[in-house]
Amino acid sequence: MLQHNHLKDRRLQFIRTHQEAFDVEPSFPLPLFEEAILEIEGSCYVESSCQVEGSRLLAGRYEVCKYPGKTWPESATHTFKFLDKIENRLGVRINRDSFEQFAAAHIGSHKIINNSIGIHLGSKLEESSVVLYVHIEDKEDPEELARTAIALDGGHYSDELTQVLIRDTWAIGFKLFLDGRSRVDLCPSASAQPGALGIRGKYLTPYIQKYCSQKVNSIFRGSSLLMACFSKAYATPVLWFYFTNIKDIPKYFIFNSLGERIYDFCQSQSCITGTAVAVTQPELENSRLENFCFYYDQRDGCQPHPGL
Numbered sequence: 436m437l438q439h440n441h442l443k444d445r446r447l448q449f450i451r452t453h454q455e456a457f458d459v460e461p462s463f464p465l466p467l468f469e470e471a472i473l474e475i476e477g478s479c480y481v482e483s484s485c486q487v488e489g490s491r492l493l494a495g496r497y498e499v500c501k502y503p504g505k506t507w508p509e510s511a512t513h514t515f516k517f518l519d520k521i522e523n524r525l526g527v528r529i530n531r532d533s534f535e536q537f538a539a540a541h542i543g544s545h546k547i548i549n550n551s552i553g554i555h556l557g558s559k560l561e562e563s564s565v566v567l568y569v570h571i572e573d574k575e576d577p578e579e580l581a582r583t584a585i586a587l588d589g590g591h592y593s594d595e596l597t598q599v600l601i602r603d604t605w606a607i608g609f610k611l612f613l614d615g616r617s618r619v620d621l622c623p624s625a626s627a628q629p630g631a632l633g634i635r636g637k638y639l640t641p642y643i644q645k646y647c648s649q650k651v652n653s654i655f656r657g658s659s660l661l662m663a664c665f666s667k668a669y670a671t672p673v674l675w676f677y678f679t680n681i682k683d684i685p686k687y688f689i690f691n692s693l694g695e696r697i698y699d700f701c702q703s704q705s706c707i708t709g710t711a712v713a714v715t716q717p718e719l720e721n722s723r724l725e726n727f728c729f730y731y732d733q734r735d736g737c738q739p740h741p742g743l
Contacts, residue, residue, distance in 0.1 A: 442735045446472050446481045449733045450497050453483040456700050457494035464521050465495065468554040471517050472499050482732035487693045489725050495556030498566065500549060502734065507547040511538045514552055514567060521565065530617045533587045534567055534609040540583050546575040561614035569607045573633030577604045581621060588619040590667030599623050603639040605632065605662060618668040627656045639663060650719050654687045675713040688712055689723040697729045708734045
């Protein structure tokens with residue numbers, strides 16, 4: 436019990452250290468997210484992130500997920516409880532229809548591992564959102580899950596891209612804004628290391644090689660994982676490059692001053708278990724990144740990052 440309470444304290448300390456480093460006000464609904472963290476029994480990971488838009492920094496962004504092991508549909512029940520709390524305490528109506536319809540169709544699916552719960556604070560409360568990612572088992576065919584997500588998204592994808600989505604989708608995202616907007620993301624994944632993601636990547640890898648720039652492909656080969664997120668909500672996919680060693684990141688990205696500040700902070704932390712940079716291909720063509728997201732996470736019982 437004492438050890439478990441210590442782990443919960445470390446989770447809170449992780450996000451509060453992030454708040455202090457980037458001047459994040461602990462405003463509502465962040466306290467509800469902290470409550471959600473404390474309610475999770477067993478091991479989990481917590482992720483903090485910074486969204487950079489030129490000289491603007493949005494750093495009140497956190498996610499939590501029980502890990503390892505399969506927790507679906509328990510994690511869906513936990514999510515609905517979290518959404519209820521936010522609606523009741525803030526007096527808002529969240530459009531959760533997409534997630535509810537997906538969960539209803541696949542509540543008994545053995546292919547879903549779990550789902551994360553996150554909160555992204557905007558500059559105004561109505562711009563803030565609850566962010567959920569449903570994670571699919573690497574070795575399972577995701578087709579019926581991806582087809583449900585495509586229908587909920589309502590986007591129009593080429594036959595070639597549809598094959599990528601129904602064969603290599605690794606995560607399905609639901610972004611539910613506090614002003615009633617919502618969107619669905621379909622996120623296929625691939626690794627340059629064969630077999631690292633089970634059956635994932637056989638369709639996304641040649642798609643990236645065919646349609647993405649030499650720079651994207653170079654970063655892909657140097658990363659531990661690439662996740663490409665597609666949605667009707669944006670014209671070009673967001674490419675998430677994951678790195679197990681944070682010191683690899685400067686080999687592939689040149690950041691603006693805010694990005695350098697974020698990288699320097701993350702590099703100074705003693706127990707980061709993973710990092711990612713999310714960016715579009717057009718942004719990568721610039722001499723330095725001005726619009727991107729930087730993610731880093733900590734898992735319960737983690738050891739110091741191999742790059743430190």
